Amino acid sequence: MDRRALNDTRTDGPPTATPLTPVALHILIALGDGPRHGYALMQQVVARGVRDVALAPDTLYRLLGRLRTDGLIAEIDRAEIDGRPPRGGGETRRRYYRLTARGRHAALGEKRRVVALIAAMDATTLLRDPCGADTPRPAPQGQRPRSEETPCAD
Numbered sequence: 001m002d003r004r005a006l007n008d009t010r011t012d013g014p015p016t017a018t019p020l021t022p023v024a025l026h027i028l029i030a031l032g033d034g035p036r037h038g039y040a041l042m043q044q045v046v047a048r049g050v051r052d053v054a055l056a057p058d059t060l061y062r063l064l065g066r067l068r069t070d071g072l073i074a075e076i077d078r079a080e081i082d083g084r085p086p087r088g089g090g091e092t093r094r095r096y097y098r099l100t101a102r103g104r105h106a107a108l109g110e111k112r113r114v115v116a117l118i119a120a121m122d123a124t125t126l127l128r129d130p131c132g133a134d135t136p137r138p139a140p141q142g143q144r145p146r147s148e149e150t151p152c153a154d
Helices: 021-029 039-047 055-068 077-083 101-123
Strands: 074-076 096-099
Touching: 021 039, 021 055, 021 074, 021 077, 021 096, 039 055, 055 074, 096 101
Parallel strands: none
Antiparallel strands: 074 096
16 A cells, blocks of 8 residues: 555645535544544544444444545654554554544634634524523423423523
8 A cells, every 4th residue: 555645644725625524524533633543533532522423333344444535634654753663462463543633624624614614693682592592401300392382481
């Protein structure tokens, strides 16, 4: 396999033509903390409390391949992470990934896109909280949370 293709850090042109999927964005966010292997990526996404993302191994590895092809992540050797060679066993089969400059650019672009979307939502009266709060409040002890039927009942 061509190591130059694996370590592509191009920043020319837009990193992605369309917004990233939620799963892809969560992978880039997890790699923002440093290189990881596939299973550690799944654990990191779960540890962050992400519940709306299905991340089965086949889904993860297909996505990692696509992100690598798009130049958003790169496959690296363990030695590039900590200078140690693989220990053997399953360690030799593990593939490690890191965020590329292009991937960081794409993640930051997604952040700007989401912030702009939230600003647009906040600017419309249709989506404002009918009780005047922009964020949901927890229900007082012993009471039900507010619902659409009783939007301002406390």
